[in-house]
Amino acid sequence: MSRILGIDPGSRVTGYxxxxxxxxxxxxxxxxxxxxxxxRPMGARLADLYVALGRLVxxxxxxxxxxxxxxxxxxxxxxxxxxxxxxxxxLVVEQAGLPLHEYTPAQVKKSVTGSGRxxxxxxxxxxxAILGLDADPPEDAADALAIAMTHQMRAGSRAMFAEALGxxxxxx
Amino acid sequence: MSRILGIDPGSRVTGYxxxxxxxxxxxxxxxxxxxxxxxRPMGARLADLYVALGRLVxxxxxxxxxxxxxxxxxxxxxxxxxxxxxxxxxLVVEQAGLPLHEYTPAQVKKSVTGSGRxxxxxxxxxxxAILGLDADPPEDAADALAIAMTHQMRAGSRAMFAEALGxxxxxx
Numbered sequence: 001m002s003r004i005l006g007i008d009p010g011s012r013v014t015g016y017x018x019x020x021x022x023x024x025x026x027x028x029x030x031x032x033x034x035x036x037x038x039x040r041p042m043g044a045r046l047a048d049l050y051v052a053l054g055r056l057v058x059x060x061x062x063x064x065x066x067x068x069x070x071x072x073x074x075x076x077x078x079x080x081x082x083x084x085x086x087x088x089x090x091l092v093v094e095q096a097g098l099p100l101h102e103y104t105p106a107q108v109k110k111s112v113t114g115s116g117r118x119x120x121x122x123x124x125x126x127x128x129a130i131l132g133l134d135a136d137p138p139e140d141a142a143d144a145l146a147i148a149m150t151h152q153m154r155a156g157s158r159a160m161f162a163e164a165l166g167x168x169x170x171x172x
Numbered sequence: 173m174s175r176i177l178g179i180d181p182g183s184r185v186t187g188y189x190x191x192x193x194x195x196x197x198x199x200x201x202x203x204x205x206x207x208x209x210x211x212r213p214m215g216a217r218l219a220d221l222y223v224a225l226g227r228l229v230x231x232x233x234x235x236x237x238x239x240x241x242x243x244x245x246x247x248x249x250x251x252x253x254x255x256x257x258x259x260x261x262x263l264v265v266e267q268a269g270l271p272l273h274e275y276t277p278a279q280v281k282k283s284v285t286g287s288g289r290x291x292x293x294x295x296x297x298x299x300x301a302i303l304g305l306d307a308d309p310p311e312d313a314a315d316a317l318a319i320a321m322t323h324q325m326r327a328g329s330r331a332m333f334a335e336a337l338g339x340x341x342x343x344x
Contacts, residue, residue: 043266046259050267070252079248083255087218088263090256094215095222
């Protein structure tokens with residue numbers, strides 16, 4: 001069992017969610033959004049993101065990190081901005097010496113909703129139901145929790161396969 | 173007079189160039205490229221970039237930093253990758269407490285070549301000639317030196333205007 005931090009990076013709002021336990025018995029440790037503002041210089045926002053993420057990783061003794069793999073952004077300008085925030089995320093994870101796992105949006109949707117075609121609102125209520133949360137998490141936090149749970153599920157399947165095949169530490 | 177670090181960010185190669193003096197009497201202090209490799213995970217590359225840039229800023233006692241403003245990248249995928257590296261650049265500059273100046277590619281070309289339509293090879297030889305370098309700098313380093321000199325020129329013009337107008341610390 002490991003403690004997983006899921007991150008949904010953004011240069012205005014970055015969502016995060018931390019889960020414990022295995023897929024099927026997932027427990028939510030914390031979730032929220034890091035609001036960076038959109039009227040401040042990008043450098044100041046990124047410095048705040050760096051500090052906030054470093055604090056999260058340390059305070060919650062995170063073991064692994066999962067983040068969305070981005071294939072296509074809406075356009076080059078939004079991709080550049082997203083890249084600024086995502087670069088800081090990857091930097092903090094690397095500096096903390098944590099394993100990083102990347103999943104496509106389709107993988108995340110499929111693992112949480114069973115289909116690759118979830119709409120945003122569905123994700124929030126499904127994440128809330130699976131984790132037994134008292135309230136709807138913000139969308140960015142729900143996405144981050146979904147990414148963390150995707151890793152739980154995938155890691156669980158790998159362990160099951162490995163056990164069935166008599167392999168230790170299987171990695172496919 | 174201030175010491176200016178120009179940076180041309182890239183997720184494979186980041187060029188840098190440091191100049192002293194005023195526009196017209198610019199002196200090159202250092203230039204080079206930070207090669208991050210393209211077969212390593214992005215996190216590892218960004219962590220190396222973070223360390224290398226931090227070292228540059230401290231070792232050369234840089235006063236100001238200039239970087240290209242990016243409007244349009246070739247496509248969303250390359251914009252995302254460029255964003256990763258550029259995000260780390262902005263973070264290091266912010267954490268070092270240095271002023272950051274951004275110039276468009278057209279401004280950089282115009283300040284160094286006199287026209288907005290320089291081709292790459294021209295930039296290398298012009299930068300070499302202006303700074304009296306012994307050899308052609310690598311393209312990425314030449315771009316970085318050109319960005320630093322663009323700030324020298326712009327800062328020089330602002331100071332001249334301010335003097336002519338009897339204004340102190342003019343900022344337009």
